[in-house]
Amino acid sequence: MTRYVMVADINRCVGCQTCTAACKHTNATAPGVQWRKVLDFEVGTYPDVRRAFIPVGCNHCLDAPCADVCPTLATYKRPDGIVSINYDLCIGCAYCIQACPYQARDRVDVPNKAYGKEFGQMKHEQKVPHSERRAVAQKCTFCSDRVDYGTANGLTPGIDPDATPACANSCIANALTFGDIDDPNSNVSELLRTHEHFQMHEELETGSGFYYLWERK
Amino acid sequence: MLGPTLQKRWDWRAAGNFICGGTGTGLIIMAATLSAMGLVTTVYALLASAFVAAGLGLVWLEIGRPLRSMNVFRNPRTSWMTREGMVALLLIPMGLLTFFVESNSLLILTALPAAFFLFAQARILHMAKGIPAWRTHAINPMILTTGLTEGMGALLILTGLITGNIEAFFAGYGWIVALSLVFLRGVAWLNYRYSLSNNAPEETLKVLERANIVIVLLGFVTPIVLLFMGKQYAAYQLPLAATAGLFMTFTGWFLKYQIIIYAAYYQGFAITHTPARGAGKPGPGLKPGWRLPQ
Numbered sequence: 001m002t003r004y005v006m007v008a009d010i011n012r013c014v015g016c017q018t019c020t021a022a023c024k025h026t027n028a029t030a031p032g033v034q035w036r037k038v039l040d041f042e043v044g045t046y047p048d049v050r051r052a053f054i055p056v057g058c059n060h061c062l063d064a065p066c067a068d069v070c071p072t073l074a075t076y077k078r079p080d081g082i083v084s085i086n087y088d089l090c091i092g093c094a095y096c097i098q099a100c101p102y103q104a105r106d107r108v109d110v111p112n113k114a115y116g117k118e119f120g121q122m123k124h125e126q127k128v129p130h131s132e133r134r135a136v137a138q139k140c141t142f143c144s145d146r147v148d149y150g151t152a153n154g155l156t157p158g159i160d161p162d163a164t165p166a167c168a169n170s171c172i173a174n175a176l177t178f179g180d181i182d183d184p185n186s187n188v189s190e191l192l193r194t195h196e197h198f199q200m201h202e203e204l205e206t207g208s209g210f211y212y213l214w215e216r217k
Numbered sequence: 218m219l220g221p222t223l224q225k226r227w228d229w230r231a232a233g234n235f236i237c238g239g240t241g242t243g244l245i246i247m248a249a250t251l252s253a254m255g256l257v258t259t260v261y262a263l264l265a266s267a268f269v270a271a272g273l274g275l276v277w278l279e280i281g282r283p284l285r286s287m288n289v290f291r292n293p294r295t296s297w298m299t300r301e302g303m304v305a306l307l308l309i310p311m312g313l314l315t316f317f318v319e320s321n322s323l324l325i326l327t328a329l330p331a332a333f334f335l336f337a338q339a340r341i342l343h344m345a346k347g348i349p350a351w352r353t354h355a356i357n358p359m360i361l362t363t364g365l366t367e368g369m370g371a372l373l374i375l376t377g378l379i380t381g382n383i384e385a386f387f388a389g390y391g392w393i394v395a396l397s398l399v400f401l402r403g404v405a406w407l408n409y410r411y412s413l414s415n416n417a418p419e420e421t422l423k424v425l426e427r428a429n430i431v432i433v434l435l436g437f438v439t440p441i442v443l444l445f446m447g448k449q450y451a452a453y454q455l456p457l458a459a460t461a462g463l464f465m466t467f468t469g470w471f472l473k474y475q476i477i478i479y480a481a482y483y484q485g486f487a488i489t490h491t492p493a494r495g496a497g498k499p500g501p502g503l504k505p506g507w508r509l510p511q
Contacts, residue, residue: 010488010490011492011493013492039219040219041488041491041505043501043502043503044500050491050492050494050500051491052488052491052492054486054488056486065344065345065346065347067295068295068296068344069295069296069297069298069341069344070292071288071289071290071291071292071296071298071299071302072285072288072289072291072292073291073292074288089285089291090281090282090285090288091280091281091282091283091286091288091289092280092281092282093276093279093280093281094226094227094279094280094281095296095298095341095345097224097226097347098224098227098345098347098348098351098481099344099345099346099347100346100347101346101347101483101484102484102486103222103347103483103485103486107226107281109281134281135281136281136282196490198488198489198490200486200487201484202489204346204484206346212488212490214489214491214492214493214499215490215492215493215499
């Protein structure tokens, strides 16, 4: 079996948002929609203050609450663990948005213009309007088209850039690692073996596929 | 940004579905219950069906792709929204048929899909894992009891439509059923608040605290007093029961509107550890915007 997950080393992440930009560039998400973003946490009070940058997005959960509640089967789990959306089936009821504890989903009815209404759509927005995503649920796909292309051509997702999500490819600090957690010899399995880690909102038992490394063992 | 933010995706139209669906199904169930106590109640099936249909119509207005709405029936295996839609296909025609044939047996039979519909509405909220105010187990009894209480309230508001009903209501066990529902909804509301206390977003708890006085005074104390007065003063039974019904129904609507529109803050983000910087040690985590167990 294969289950693709993302591992984020929060000791490495510097909060540069390059992954955010790479995701927008690759997936042409509408203004205001970020499938991958990096949160900036500040903990404590002066003089004992800490700061952490936490990349977030769809967790591609094992027991995905969004897929369970979807009345149309538009949201479904692929055999490789990626939670995907069939835009043509979705009715835009937004139930999945309420069911996701990671605030990873959006619905855009009328896309904003990046520079306001008076400037109209930018050239790239005109080229890739993605009308299939209009008024339906949307979220991070783990760049499944790249993963599919890679596996079809003998590449290894997470190792070969052409088979790896754009965010992980672009990370300047090598903080984001993508790979198959079911393969004990994969890059992500090795990282999880050698580091202390947590998943966000573990108490909700979603089986999140997004791991955060916080200390080397 | 890091703390829980208020959901904006389900607006008054979604709340309207829970309000109309709860009142409609509650009305059918209560009409069936009171018909067994000698009241003439088949006429209410028309209004109940209209309520349920109106609620579903409001949802239809809210979805992004209304022309694809038939896709809603594709996932009966796990989705309570699908199940709600499916049972509505049975409930609405049965309600209409009950009204036209004026059959008590059919009314009692219609109460079954009505109960399932009401249960499905409770489960829809319960399965929304992203919203702490909805996903608590205590939402189930609260949606069920408030739906039944709203239904009883609607029935009491219109009880003057049929001669002899108000006398039968106070002479038999009808008023005891109404009192019990008001009491049970009060208990369910307390249980709901208790289930979230110190384990929910701060903003959610503030909304519930603000709503509490209205719900306790107008939805609990007032109807109980009015129902006892109705039992005591036979000459004023009709206006007292109707006023009690008004409070029972509108408090239910208020309660649901508060929970669906104003208390529905998302989970937000949290970390269990902060990273080590330089040669330092990792630090504690953070869950912004939450009131946590002490």
